[in-house]
Amino acid sequence: MESWKRNLYILMVCQFLVMGAMSMIIPFLPLYLKEMGVTDPEKTQMWAGLIFGINFLSAFLMAPVWGSLADKVGRKIMVLRSGFGMSIVILLTGMAVSPLQLLFLRLLNGTISGFIPASISLTATNTPKEKAGYALGMLQSGAVAGNIMGPFIGGLLAEVMPFRTIFFFTSVTIAIATFVVLFLVKEEVKPDRNQTRPGFFAEGSFILHQRPLLILFTVGFMLQFAMLAPMPQMSLFVSNLGAPGGYIAFFAGLVTALTGLANMLASPWLGRFGDRYGSEKVLFLSMLGAAVIFIPHSVVADVWQLLALRFFLGLCVGGLLPSLNALIRRHAPVGKESTAYGYSTSATFLGNMLGPITGGFLTGLIGIRGLFIVTAGMLLLGAWWLRLGLGGPVSSYKASKNEADASVSHKVS
Template sequence: MEQWKRNLWILFICQFIVLGSMTMILPFLPLYLQELGVTDPNKVSLWSGLIFGANFFTAFIFSPFWGRLADKHGRKLMILRSGFGMSIVIILTGFATGPFGLLIVRLLNGIVSGFIPASIGLVATNTPKERVGYALGTLQSGAVAGSIIGPLFGGLMAESFGFRFIFNITGVCILVAAIVVLIFVKEIEKPTGNQVKSNAIKDFKRITAQKPMLALFFTAFLIQLAMLGVNPIIPLFVQELSSGQNVAFLAGAATSVMGISNMIASPQIGKLADKKSPHRILFITLTAAACISIPHAFVNELWQLFLFRFLLGLCVGGLLPTVNALIKRLSPEGMESRTYGFSNSFIYLGNMLGPILGGWLAASIGLRGVFIFSAIFFMVNALLVNFYIAPILDGKRFARLFDFAKSS
C-alpha cells in the first residue's frame, strides 16, 4: 500500500477512536451540568452554550499558532501534541465540582486541541492532488463513524456508571490513538523549516490574497455556526419529546443517526468534488441542508426527529471536506498548515459562537426556534457560495464586478 493511503487509513482509525471517545460525553454535557447542580432550565441552556463554546474559544485563539509550528516542525508533531494533551485534560474534566470548574477544563482542552485539524493537514499535504477530495471525505467518515458509536456507548455507560467514569475512558482512548500515530504514521512531505520571517498578520494577508480564500473561511464558519448551534439543545429537545425517559441513551441515538448518514455521504461527496466542480457540490448540499433543517422545528415524535437528523446528515457529510479540498487547492506553497490554521480558527469561532447563540436562542424563543435559525445560516451560506465563491473560481465577470464594488 502506498504511504499516503497507509497514513489515511491509520488516521481514519485514530479519528474514529478520538471522536468516538469525545462524543461519549459531549452530547450529554447539559445533563452533566444538571448533575453538577444546575437545575433551572434556562440556566441549563445558557451554561450549555458556554460550556460547549469555551473549548472552541481558546482553540480559535491558538489554532494559527499551532499551524505555524506545523509548517515549521511537521504536522505529525501537532497530532501528537494534541493527542497527549487532550488525554490529560479530559481525565481532569471528570473531577469538576461545579459549572465554573467544568468551564475552566473546557478552556484548557481548547488550548491543546487540534487532533482532527492536524490530521486533515497531514492528509491534505501528503495526498496526490487528484485524490485530496476522496481522502478528506474518507477521513471525515472515520471521524463520523466514531461519533456514531460514541454517543450510543456513552449513553449506555452514563446510565450504568455515571458521567464521571466516561471521562476516564475518553482520556485513555485518546492516549491510545496518539500512541498509534506515534508508531505507525509517517509524514512524507515534511516542511523544510526554512520560513521567511513573518507574523500572523502578514501570513493572514498573504493567504487571503488568494481569492476567494477569505470567503471560504467564512463559509466554514457559517457551516459550524449552523450545525453547532443546534447541538446543545438536542438532549433537551429529546427530553421534551420523550417525557424524560431514557434521555441519555435517546440523545446519543439522535446524534448517532445523523452520524450514520454523514459517514455514508462523506466519501461519495468527496469523490464528486474530485470529478465535478466542488463549489457547485457545496452549493447544492448547503441548500438541501437548509431545506431539511426547517421541519426539525415542527416534529412531535422522536421518530420524526430521527428521520430528519438522518436526512440532514446526508447533506452535511461532505461540507467541510469539500471546503478543505478547495482551501488546499488555493493555499500558498509552504503555507498549507498555516492556511488550515486560520481556516480552523474560523471553524472554531463557529463552534464557539454556535452553541452560545443556540443556548441564548433556546432560552429566549424556545428550543424549536433554534432549528429555524440554523436553516437561515445554511441558506445564507449557500447564497455566498453561489453568488461570490463560484463566480471567482469559474472566472466569470460577476465576481470581478463584485470585487470592484467592494473596493469602491
C-alpha cells in the first residue's frame, strides 16, 4: 500500500477514536458539576457554559502557534504532542474536585489540543495534491463518526460507571490512538529544520497577507458560525414541533445524528469530486445547497420534515470543510502549510464560539425560524465572497497541472 494511503487509513481510525473519546464527556459535564456540589440550576448552567467555552477560547488562541511550530519541527510530532498532552489533562480532569479546577483543566486542554488539525496538516502535506480532497474527506468521515458515536457511548457508560471513571477511559482511548500514530504513521514530507525562518508574528503577517488564504479563513469562520448558530436551540425546536410519542430527547439527538451520518457518507465522495472538478466548485455549490436547504427549515410543520431536511443538509455539509482544507493546502506557501492550517483552525474555532452565542441572542429576538433564514443568508454571503474572492470555480488540479506543464514546454521551445 502507498505510504499516503496507509497514513490516511490509520489517521482516519485514530480521529474516530479521539473525537469519540472527547465527545463522550460532553453530555454529562453538568452532572459532573452536580457531583462536585454545584446544585443551584443557574450556577450549574453558568459553570457548564464557561467550562465548555473556555476550551474553544484557548484552542482559538493557540492554534496558529502550534501550526507555525509544526512547519519548523514536523507535523507528526504535533499530533503526538497533542494526543499525549490531552490524555494526561483528561486523566487529571477525572480527579478534579471543584468547578474552578475543572475550568482550569479545560483551559489547559484547549491550550495543548490540536490532534485533529495536526492530523489534517500531516495528511495534506504527505498526500499527492490530486488526491488531497479525497483524503481530507475520509478524515472528515472518521471525525464525524466519532462525534456521532461518542455522546451515545458516553451516555451508556454513565449509566454503568462513575463519571470519573469515564474520564480515565477517555484518557486511555486517546493515549492508545496516539501510540498507534507514533508507531505506524510515517511522515514522508518533513520540514527543513536548517531553513532560516522569520519570527512567529512576521510569519503570521505573511500568511494573513495572502489574499486567497484570508478569503478562505473568512469563509471557514462563516461556515462554522452559520452551522452552529441554531444547534443549541434544536432540542427546544423539536419540542415545539411535537416529538412523536413525547420522545423529545431521542428525536433531538436523532436530528443531530442524522446530519452527521449524511456528512460522513458524503465527505469522501465530494472530496473525490473536488479532486476531479475543483474543490472551489464543490465548496461553492455545497454552501449554496446548504443555504437553500436552511430556508425550508423555517416552515417545517413536524419532526419528520425536519429530519428529512437535516439529512439533506448533512449531504451538503460533507463538502464544506474537506474542500476548504484542500483549498488551503493548494494556496498555502510551500513550507508554511501547517501555519496556514493553524490560522484556519483559529477561524473555525472563533465561529464555534460566536455562532451559538449569537444564535441564542437572535432566537430571543426573531425566533429560531427567523434564525434559519439568517443562517441561509450568511451561507449565501459566504458563497458570494468565495466566488468573488477566488474568481469563481476554477479547473481541477489535474487541469491546472497540465496547463502549467504546457506553459513550461512553450517557454522551453
